[in-house]
Amino acid sequence: MGRPPCCDKVGVKKGPWTPEEDLMLVSYVQEHGPGNWRAVPTNTGLMRCSKSCRLRWTNYLRPGIKRGNFTDQEEKLIIHLQALLGNRWAAIASYLPERTDNDIKNYWNTHLKKKLKKMQAEEGDIAGGRTGSGGGGVKRPAALNKGQWERRLQTDIHTARQALRDALSLDPSSSPAPAAKVAAAAPPPPATTPPGSTAYASSAENIARLLEGWLRPVGKRPEASGSTSTTATTTQCSGEGGAASASGGGAEYSTETSKMTSSGGAAGSAAPAFSMLESWLLDDGMGHGDDEVGLMADVVPLGDPSEFF
DNA sequence: AAAGGCTTCAACCGCACCCAA
DNA sequence: CTTGGGTGCGGTTGAAGCCTT
Numbered sequence: 001m002g003r004p005p006c007c008d009k010v011g012v013k014k015g016p017w018t019p020e021e022d023l024m025l026v027s028y029v030q031e032h033g034p035g036n037w038r039a040v041p042t043n044t045g046l047m048r049c050s051k052s053c054r055l056r057w058t059n060y061l062r063p064g065i066k067r068g069n070f071t072d073q074e075e076k077l078i079i080h081l082q083a084l085l086g087n088r089w090a091a092i093a094s095y096l097p098e099r100t101d102n103d104i105k106n107y108w109n110t111h112l113k114k115k116l117k118k119m120q121a122e123e124g125d126i127a128g129g130r131t132g133s134g135g136g137g138v139k140r141p142a143a144l145n146k147g148q149w150e151r152r153l154q155t156d157i158h159t160a161r162q163a164l165r166d167a168l169s170l171d172p173s174s175s176p177a178p179a180a181k182v183a184a185a186a187p188p189p190p191a192t193t194p195p196g197s198t199a200y201a202s203s204a205e206n207i208a209r210l211l212e213g214w215l216r217p218v219g220k221r222p223e224a225s226g227s228t229s230t231t232a233t234t235t236q237c238s239g240e241g242g243a244a245s246a247s248g249g250g251a252e253y254s255t256e257t258s259k260m261t262s263s264g265g266a267a268g269s270a271a272p273a274f275s276m277l278e279s280w281l282l283d284d285g286m287g288h289g290d291d292e293v294g295l296m297a298d299v300v301p302l303g304d305p306s307e308f309f
Numbered sequence: 310a311a312a313g314g315c316t317t318c319a320a321c322c323g324c325a326c327c328c329a330a
Numbered sequence: 331c332t333t334g335g336g337t338g339c340g341g342t343t344g345a346a347g348c349c350t351t
Contacts (some may be wrong), residue, residue: 015344016319017319037336048335050336051322052320054337055319055320057322088340090339092337102318107316
């Protein structure tokens with residue numbers, strides 16, 4: 001096909017977004033809804049390529065996203081989902097509606113990978129001379145034959161269910177957004193003010209305020225990606241300040257995970273994918289009782305996440 | 310107080326997939 | 331059935347901030 005890249009035009013701006021650009025993008029999305037990114041630069045006058053606009057919206061401006069400070073539950077969820085799904089960040093993110101795939105990916109690469117490595121090292125020290133390199137002899141998926149891999153996947157799923165169930169039951173109040181909670185939209189932390197953010201913060205707050213207006217019941221709501229049934233929550237938001245509510249996010253995610261949800265069957269309904277996972281996890285009532293370390297440790301032998309890279 | 314090294318994260322790049330014409 | 335446009339996804343990079351010496 002050899003299609004030319006979308007961003008090779010001269011005059012296309014790259015690099016960090018300015019508050020002004022953010023505002024332009026937000027107002028556009030406010031009016032037209034997310035989607036049809038191709039048209040965004042033309043219609044807004046932004047000197048950005050469509051991909052850049054989409055990315056900026058998805059990872060930063062989209063309402064309902066939570067930034068920084070991953071909770072224990074989220075951390076565990078990520079670890080186990082990573083063990084299950086590999087580096088399919090978008091799929092993993094669909095189970096954490098308030099987080100973006102980019103955020104999760106970054107968190108994995110900067111924190112969790114190290115953490116797991118460290119734990120493995122410690123385990124290795126304890127286990128001592130148990131068969132040299134393998135530490136249990138886990139091989140890359142590609143190196144296993146299909147039967148082996150499927151069997152291992154079964155085990156992985158079983159273990160992950162157990163662990164996730166445990167994680168979910170630890171602290172329901174802060175658990176990452178089962179549908180009801182997302183809809184209720186407990187005021188999330190200011191979506192646009194990461195701890196280290198600088199002068200930009202104040203501008204971001206302005207954007208947040210703009211979004212706040214958008215999230216209130218509006219006559220028109222985002223079309224495009226909202227075409228699936230997830231839009232039920234789109235017009236409800238009592239959030240203040242923080243550009244809250246996962247509503248926008250829900251809509252966005254419904255598209256981004258459409259592949260997954262459609263193959264998963266029941267996901268089309270108003271409940272985000274997370275509740276699907278929940279029921280998936282909980283439908284087969286099994287005992288559990290791992291402590292946190294156990295949870296983490298469980299992952300390692302499953303697939304040694306580092307081996308996915 | 311300054312310099313250098315390290316960490317974090319926003320953004321870019323390129324490939325893959327989906328879908329309409 | 332084929333082609334091409336649009337979008338999504340995962341890997342990677344580089345700038346900014348933070349920490350240590």
